Amino acid sequence: MSDTPDKPDTPDVSEPPPEREAGAQIGVDSWVATEQGRRARGGPLGALARGWESTPDAAKLLVFLAAASTLPFWLNEGDLFTYGLFTLLYAILGLGLNVVVGWAGLLDLGYVAFYGIGAYGYALVSSPQYGIHWPAVVAIPAVMAATALLGLLLGFSARRLQGDYLAIVTLFFLQAFLAFTGTANPTIAGVGLTGGPNGIPNLDPLSFFGYRLTSTKQQYFFLLGVLAVVAAAFYLANLSRTGRGWRALRDDPLAAEVMSIPVDRLKQLAFVIGAATAGLCGAIFAAIEGAVVSTDFTVAVLITIYAVVILGGLGSIAGVILGAIVINVSAQFLAPQSDHPEIKRWLFYGTVLFLVVALVKPWYRAAVSLLGAVALGFCVHAIVAAAAAPSWTAGAAADAGSGSTGKAIASWVLITQGHGNFDTYVYIALVVALIVVRSVSGWWRAVALIPTLYLIPVVWENVLAPNPATTALILFGAMLVVLMTTRPQGLLGTPRVEVM
Amino acid sequence: MHFLVFNVIDNIRSLGWSGAFQLLRNGVVLGSLYALIALGYTLVYGILKLLNFAQGDVFMVGAFLGYGVLTAFGGALNPEIGLVPLILLMFAAAMVGSGVLGVSIERFAYRPLRNAPRIAPLISALGVAFFLENSAQLLTGGYVYSYDALELGGKNGNLGPLESPVFSVAGNPVTVVQVFVVATAVGLMVGLMLLVSRTRFGKAMRATAFDREAASMMGIDTDRVISYTFFIASMLAGAAGVMFGLYIGTTFFFMGFLAGLKAFTAAVVGGIGSIPGAVLGGLLVGICESFAIGYVGGQWSDIVVFGILILFMFVRPTGLLGSRAIQKV
Numbered sequence: 001m002s003d004t005p006d007k008p009d010t011p012d013v014s015e016p017p018p019e020r021e022a023g024a025q026i027g028v029d030s031w032v033a034t035e036q037g038r039r040a041r042g043g044p045l046g047a048l049a050r051g052w053e054s055t056p057d058a059a060k061l062l063v064f065l066a067a068a069s070t071l072p073f074w075l076n077e078g079d080l081f082t083y084g085l086f087t088l089l090y091a092i093l094g095l096g097l098n099v100v101v102g103w104a105g106l107l108d109l110g111y112v113a114f115y116g117i118g119a120y121g122y123a124l125v126s127s128p129q130y131g132i133h134w135p136a137v138v139a140i141p142a143v144m145a146a147t148a149l150l151g152l153l154l155g156f157s158a159r160r161l162q163g164d165y166l167a168i169v170t171l172f173f174l175q176a177f178l179a180f181t182g183t184a185n186p187t188i189a190g191v192g193l194t195g196g197p198n199g200i201p202n203l204d205p206l207s208f209f210g211y212r213l214t215s216t217k218q219q220y221f222f223l224l225g226v227l228a229v230v231a232a233a234f235y236l237a238n239l240s241r242t243g244r245g246w247r248a249l250r251d252d253p254l255a256a257e258v259m260s261i262p263v264d265r266l267k268q269l270a271f272v273i274g275a276a277t278a279g280l281c282g283a284i285f286a287a288i289e290g291a292v293v294s295t296d297f298t299v300a301v302l303i304t305i306y307a308v309v310i311l312g313g314l315g316s317i318a319g320v321i322l323g324a325i326v327i328n329v330s331a332q333f334l335a336p337q338s339d340h341p342e343i344k345r346w347l348f349y350g351t352v353l354f355l356v357v358a359l360v361k362p363w364y365r366a367a368v369s370l371l372g373a374v375a376l377g378f379c380v381h382a383i384v385a386a387a388a389a390p391s392w393t394a395g396a397a398a399d400a401g402s403g404s405t406g407k408a409i410a411s412w413v414l415i416t417q418g419h420g421n422f423d424t425y426v427y428i429a430l431v432v433a434l435i436v437v438r439s440v441s442g443w444w445r446a447v448a449l450i451p452t453l454y455l456i457p458v459v460w461e462n463v464l465a466p467n468p469a470t471t472a473l474i475l476f477g478a479m480l481v482v483l484m485t486t487r488p489q490g491l492l493g494t495p496r497v498e499v500m
Numbered sequence: 501m502h503f504l505v506f507n508v509i510d511n512i513r514s515l516g517w518s519g520a521f522q523l524l525r526n527g528v529v530l531g532s533l534y535a536l537i538a539l540g541y542t543l544v545y546g547i548l549k550l551l552n553f554a555q556g557d558v559f560m561v562g563a564f565l566g567y568g569v570l571t572a573f574g575g576a577l578n579p580e581i582g583l584v585p586l587i588l589l590m591f592a593a594a595m596v597g598s599g600v601l602g603v604s605i606e607r608f609a610y611r612p613l614r615n616a617p618r619i620a621p622l623i624s625a626l627g628v629a630f631f632l633e634n635s636a637q638l639l640t641g642g643y644v645y646s647y648d649a650l651e652l653g654g655k656n657g658n659l660g661p662l663e664s665p666v667f668s669v670a671g672n673p674v675t676v677v678q679v680f681v682v683a684t685a686v687g688l689m690v691g692l693m694l695l696v697s698r699t700r701f702g703k704a705m706r707a708t709a710f711d712r713e714a715a716s717m718m719g720i721d722t723d724r725v726i727s728y729t730f731f732i733a734s735m736l737a738g739a740a741g742v743m744f745g746l747y748i749g750t751t752f753f754f755m756g757f758l759a760g761l762k763a764f765t766a767a768v769v770g771g772i773g774s775i776p777g778a779v780l781g782g783l784l785v786g787i788c789e790s791f792a793i794g795y796v797g798g799q800w801s802d803i804v805v806f807g808i809l810i811l812f813m814f815v816r817p818t819g820l821l822g823s824r825a826i827q828k829v
Binding site: 168171438467480 | 545623629633637800806809
């Protein structure tokens with residue numbers, strides 16, 4: 001059986017790992033064999049990977065905490081809020097989801113509902129909505145207990161359903177939650193319980209024994225502390241008997257049950273822990289934002305958290321934290337209110353360039369594709385500028401103000417104005433071109449890359465960059481597919497083998 | 501919660517039998533649309549044991565392709581060609597386009613994961629669904645587009661022939677488009693059942709669904725069978741998209757998500773893998789939703805429907821017409 005993952009043009013075919021042969025070996029699962037082949041590679045990346053593996057985990061966490069605690073001293077308040085605070089929040093959320101999906105192997109698509117319930121729970125007990133003002137030290141544990149209880153209830157579905165059915169039931173739970181908070185909004189004691197589409201405003205800030213956390217800096221350090229506690233607790237849980245039980249359950253539920261592991265209880269426990277963590281995050285999020293709205297807990301947030309967990313690697317705590325940093329920082333760079341347009345542009349073109357150089361081997365094919373794309377760009381731009389109406393390059397004038405890079409890009413890429421269908425056509429053309437690039441190999445791939453590499457900036461400047469919020473979600477969706485098909489263990493996860 | 505119960509009783513009284521029939525009629529038509537999407541789910545699930553999250557979004561793309569053809573020929577108010585060729589063209593474009601989309605999704609998002617851990621293709625499917633949805637949002641600007649189905653084919657903005665009644669029950673008309681949707685769903689179901697049970701290709705499909713490895717040892721090109729299955733499933737979703745446009749009248753980027761969710765449950769309710777089950781489930785979900793809208797109120801309808809579905813999945817996960825699966829070890 002040749003079960004090697006379908007990769008028409010493996011990048012490191014030119015330099016096979018020295019001591020191993022490619023393909024499956026006798027007694028070794030082919031999935032593992034390819035992984036080991038990849039892992040045995042040399043070079044600086046291989047050294048980095050080995051160094052990473054030999055560092056003790058506690059040291060990694062301490063280094064991360066030390067680095068993270070310097071952040072408030074060189075970021076301004078706004079940047080600390082968007083880049084620092086939200087990264088920590090996503091990291092904690094990701095850690096909770098990691099317990100359910102990464103360790104227990106239960107695809108929970110209702111996770112964001114618990115996040116939302118935590119936020120609404122905090123809003124109900126610490127706002128003028130009903131005139132209840134519990135301090136956070138009481139409110140947060142209460143909210144966590146409530147979400148844990150709901151997690152226990154939803155966990156009953158995990159006892160009976162598995163795989164896809166569980167995914168769909170939990171997704172129903174999320175949809176029901178959204179419908180309940182966003183549109184149903186039942187009236188209780190004369191007030192709309194959830195405030196409907198307006199949500200609940202004017203929440204109390206976090207307060208502990210009369211000490212109120214109101215500045216971003218205080219909230220940041222509080223969240224950092226929470227992250228440290230949660231990460232350490234989950235790390236120990238993973239080492240414990242319970243953690244081993246979860247992983248056994250994930251890898252083969254039937255075998256685990258035969259080994260007298262209490263499968264049902266472990267599933268529910270995973271749900272409870274995930275729900276409580278999400279509830280904790282929700283309460284903190286609500287207190288920091290000062291208001292809750294149901295649109296903060298949509299499927300888009302769910303995908304973002306999944307992207308965090310999967311990019312870093314399912315089952316890896318360090319991976320989740322790394323994933324949170326990458327996902328949140330890139331999402332915030334894309335965000336509409338981002339005040340770093342030049343950095344955004346550099347980041348995008350740098351990433352594309354890096355991907356081409358890293359993935360297209362040997363180097364001269366990458367060079368041909370890149371140079372071809374540059375030449376093609378100037379030709380197309382010159383022809384269009386000479387022959388067609390000026391509106392095809394009119395966007396360039398509006399764009400030229402943003403620095404030298406902007407000017408250089410504008411004289412290379414077609415930036416149109418007022419050609420609605422052009423956007424649709426180039427976007428579809430790009431998707432088709434990417435599919436073609438993926439389907440052909442060798443020199444044909446290098447040739448197919450030339451128009452693709454030109455279409456990427458055209459689409460970016462015309463379609464994606466002006467709509468940053470949607471773009472981020474498109475990229476996360478595409479990333480999930482690409483990661484799952486090429487590197488399912490993410491950046492730092494360990495490869496898994498399904499026993500067939 | 502007592503107020504809800506009183507509301508429901510009030511609504512049942514005030515709507516009466518005539519209202520109940522309207523709700524039933526709307527439910528059957530809506531359910532037929534769900535059934536078409538559910539047929540796609542059930543085919544793909546039967547053969548790959550994969551919940552194809554993207555199915556609902558393929559449905560959405562189909563609706564937009566149909567809209568694109570409609571606009572290209574001058575729009576509903578003022579079409580350049582006759583009504584029948586126009587509708588046929590819309591269906592052809594939507595079905596072929598969706599079919600190609602489905603095949604490429606399978607090729608690039610699912611095929612590399614045939615032997616991966618079970619959770620991987622699910623996450624990949626989620627990614628595809630999200631990619632399609634947000635791409636559509638980006639390209640359509642997030643607006644709701646109207647087919648102007650009411651006036652389609654009518655002169656000077658009058659009601660078109662699609663809206664003329666075929667027959668009426670107790671003064672409630674049943675229009676051409678409603679009959680058309682239900683008839684197409686039933687027709688496609690029968691066609692699919694014949695395809696699966698009578699043809700050589702259907703035999704290959706059943707063999708692949710039963711045991712992929714053994715089927716490929718018997719000389720069946722299972723990859724090709726799976727590709728064709730995705731083509732058929734996506735074609736059905738594309739057709740459902742155009743019908744949605746003709747019946748409901750609007751199309752927007754997010755419509756695939758909830759419709760897909762409900763259609764998947766329809767497939768589960770009917771018994772996943774069973775073709776008549778998908779249609780039965782679709783009708784039940786549609787009727788259930790329609791009555792929930794009429795009696796409980798629009799803002800509660802999704803909660804009621806999802807609540808019923810969750811309960812159903814608990815009580816009988818194998819569905820109405822499904823067989824109890826024996827887990828092979």
